[in-house]
Amino acid sequence: MEKLLYESRGIARKSKRINTICCIFAVICGIVLIVLSNLKRKTMNFYGGAVGGYQSWMGQRGGGYLLSESGRKALMIIGIIAIAFGIIAFCNMLSSNKSYVKIYENHIKGLSCAGLFLFTLKKGYDIEYSEIEHIQIVRNPMYGDSISIRAHGERYGLILEEDADKVLEIIMSRMGK
Numbered sequence: 001m002e003k004l005l006y007e008s009r010g011i012a013r014k015s016k017r018i019n020t021i022c023c024i025f026a027v028i029c030g031i032v033l034i035v036l037s038n039l040k041r042k043t044m045n046f047y048g049g050a051v052g053g054y055q056s057w058m059g060q061r062g063g064g065y066l067l068s069e070s071g072r073k074a075l076m077i078i079g080i081i082a083i084a085f086g087i088i089a090f091c092n093m094l095s096s097n098k099s100y101v102k103i104y105e106n107h108i109k110g111l112s113c114a115g116l117f118l119f120t121l122k123k124g125y126d127i128e129y130s131e132i133e134h135i136q137i138v139r140n141p142m143y144g145d146s147i148s149i150r151a152h153g154e155r156y157g158l159i160l161e162e163d164a165d166k167v168l169e170i171i172m173s174r175m176g177k
Contacts, residue, residue: 002104002105002106003104003105004102004103004104005103005104005105005170005174006101006102006103006166006167006170007100007101007102007103008100008101008159008160008161008162008163008167009099009100009161010097010098010099010100010161011093011096011097011099011143011144011159011161012143012144012145012160012161012162013144013161013162014142014143014144015093015142015143015144016093016097018142018143019089019090019093020090020093022086022089023086023087023089023090023093024086025086026082026083026085026086026089027082027083027086027087029079029082030078030079030080030081030082030083030084030085030086031079031083032079033075033076033078033079033082034075034076034079034080034083036075037067037071037072037073037075037076037079038065038072039065039066039067040063040064040065040066041062041063041064041065041066042062042063043060043061043062043063044060044061044062045060088117088118091115091117091118092114092115092116092117093115094115095113095114095115095120096113096114096115096159097113098111098113098120098122099111099112099113099159101158101159101160101167103167103170103171103174105174106128106129107126107127107128107129108125108126108127108129108149108158108171109125109126109127110124110125110156110158111123111124111125112124112125112156112157112158112159113159123156125156127149127151127152127156129171129174129175130175131151131152132149132150132151132171132175133150133151134148134149134150135147135148135149135150135168135171135172135175136148137164137165137168138157144160144161144162144164145160145164145165146158146159146160146164147160147164147167147168147171149171
């Protein structure tokens, strides 16, 4: 049985936090826009002169929607799109979180997952160290670091939870063997 040198599951914590906050923000904005599209003016009652000690009612003024029909429709559509975007982005984050990397003594095995709307694109890989043509760290201050490997004429992205420098060091030492 091969010795496992390193294992990483899921995407970076930083990325999870940023995506979750953005998804919640999009859903809240969508709800606020839908509520704003349905706001109505206050209705006021008007009374006339006093007849026999009582004021006589003359009618109502005001009421109706704050926005025109086209403005309400536009806000409603934008609100629904924002809610859908937040839900789809959250589903994409959950599917990307299924990624994993396992580094063994003789090879690297893993699965890269990416969400595309409500579908998950998966790319599995099992790469021998001798097959690696090029390797580099991809720095991303917003979503965390990952490692890009070129082997068999294809590019493989190792999605890591953390420690990209440590993983690169392990792989480089194994390639030099």
